[in-house]
Amino acid sequence: EAGxxxxxxxxxxxxxxxxxxxxxxxxxxxxxYWYQQILGQGPKLLIQFQNNGVVDDSQLPKDRFSAERLxxxxxxxxxQPAKLEDSAVYLCASSQxxxxxxxxxxxxxxxxxxxx
Amino acid sequence: ExxxxxxxxxxSMQEGKNYTIYCNYSTTSDRLYWYRQDPGKSLESLFVLxxxxxxxxxxxxxxxxxxxxxxxxxxxxxxxxxxSATYFxxxxxxxxxxxxxxxxxxxxxxxxxxx
Numbered sequence: 001e002a003g004x005x006x007x008x009x010x011x012x013x014x015x016x017x018x019x020x021x022x023x024x025x026x027x028x029x030x031x032x033y034w035y036q037q038i039l040g041q042g043p044k045l046l047i048q049f050q051n052n053g054v055v056d057d058s059q060l061p062k063d064r065f066s067a068e069r070l071x072x073x074x075x076x077x078x079x080q081p082a083k084l085e086d087s088a089v090y091l092c093a094s095s096q097x098x099x100x101x102x103x104x105x106x107x108x109x110x111x112x113x114x115x116x
Numbered sequence: 117e118x119x120x121x122x123x124x125x126x127x128s129m130q131e132g133k134n135y136t137i138y139c140n141y142s143t144t145s146d147r148l149y150w151y152r153q154d155p156g157k158s159l160e161s162l163f164v165l166x167x168x169x170x171x172x173x174x175x176x177x178x179x180x181x182x183x184x185x186x187x188x189x190x191x192x193x194x195x196x197x198x199x200s201a202t203y204f205x206x207x208x209x210x211x212x213x214x215x216x217x218x219x220x221x222x223x224x225x226x227x228x229x230x231x
Contacts, residue, residue: 042204042221056211107158
């Protein structure tokens with residue numbers, strides 16, 4: 001079974017530039033998540049999709065971050081314009097529908113973003 | 117706001133020793149996860165604990181959940197170097213009105229096992 005695919009693996013940009021990350025979840029997984037992991041901290045949820053609808057974006061800085069999941073499969077996360085504090089690893093994860101069974105999240109390898 | 121606290125944040129131990137990592141959380145939940153992260157790698161699911169008193173074991177790791185105390189533990193038995201990694205606990209709470217769950221992670225415990 002293929003895992004969660006993310007690209008690019010690394011990205012270096014200057015502040016005020018824009019950047020986009022791509023994620024392809026495990027086939028058949030309805031739920032997709034974007035997490036931000038700052039060095040030395042645990043992942044923080046940015047946005048959660050159920051199919052192509054947004055379930056939770058309460059921690060997404062909407063003035064600069066946006067995300068979409070067209071057709072309920074692939075997703076892109078964009079930052080425009082980037083700030084120094086956006087330097088982090090951006091992790092995409094997917095799971096089957098999060099019901100009472102407590103399905104596990106499967107994480108991709110992440111995109112490491114450095115903003116200079 | 118849910119707070120998830122792990123301790124210790126850093127742990128250096130010798131091979132063959134036993135130790136416990138603690139995860140406390142601030143609001144009611146009966147769903148807790150443990151993940152492992154190797155340097156430069158993504159997160160790998162270790163355990164899913166879904167009820168009070170749940171205990172799961174895999175190799176030298178054993179996780180338990182006490183929902184009344186809002187506490188989970190990850191016990192390491194006879195540590196080996198291969199267990200060196202960062203371990204995260206994460207707590208699931210229902211996301212209001214959405215019929216879904218929001219997973220909140222602790223800061224992680226960086227474990228170094230010294231030969």
